[in-house]
Amino acid sequence: MICENLGELKNRVAIAAKRSARNPQDITTVAVTKTATVEMIKQAIDCGIKDIGENRVQDALEKFSALRHTPYAIRIKWHLVGHLQTNKAKDAVEIFDLIHSVDSLRIANEINKQAAKINKVQDILLEVNTSGETTKFGLKPEEVVEVLKKIANLKNISIKGLMTIAPIVDNPEKARPYFRKLRELRDEINRLSSIVPALPAGRHRPSFLSMGMTDDFEVAIEEGATMIRIGRAIFERG
Ligand SMILES: *Cc1c(COP(=O)(O)O)cnc(C)c1O
Secondary structure, three states: OHHHHHHHHHHHHHHHHHHOOOOHHHOEEEEEOOOOOHHHHHHHHHOOOOEEEEOOHHHHHHHHHHHHOOOOHHHOEEEEOOOOOHHHHHHHHHHOOEEEEEOOHHHHHHHHHHHHHOOOOEEEEEEEOOOOOOOOOOEOHHHHHHHHHHHOOOOOEEEEEEEOOOOOOOOHHHHHHHHHHHHHHHHHHHHHHOOOOOOOOHHHOOOEEEOOOOOOHHHHHHOOOOEEEEOHHHHOOO
8 A cells, every 4th residue: 555655646746746847856755654653664665765754753763763773774864844842852863864843043053962962964954934823833934044044153053955834725726825935935045145154055055845745745846845745645545
């Protein structure tokens, strides 16, 4: 079932990419495993998944330990897609290749501190609350440049891009403005990088856009997503 789901997902990604004249290779599928067992994760890896996303550090630790001494471990990258609390930063830095949910200078400072201890440069994305919903985490769009300037000084963090979670809507088209906003924000930052010295290009040049989930990934791809975070369409259908 998981292999079939992944096959179908791959087709839909390819069609959405084609529609927007993009290369499907430029879109990474992060399999979000909050409802999946270790066995299901192994199946997904056997069927081509290379990126595993977790919401909670604690769940990730369990799955990470279950896979760590198996051949699966070397084939995958770990992504934290859910909110990170400062007291979990140490564990997060130990296991995640990419933290998608950095939403304050405070958590960035803590990640930097923990990463320095283990001599790691932690790749992160800045989470942006593009919809302004009060229930959502994320920086306000207008805060992003200021926060980015400050994080750019932290030696053990590398900012790779931006992430957003669109509101739950009945029609995925309604999510489009939020995805578009994230892309425009990234493009704006990159434009500023060439003129604002406090926004160094290179290491902190945001290129990734982590956006799109089971109900809205096609629209996100059309708006430039480079990472889609998919749970249900992989683990719960068929
Ligand atoms: C659960 C979750 C996903 C995956 O959602 P689906 O709708 O199951 O594809 C993606 N991103 C985040 C942050 C999540 O919490």
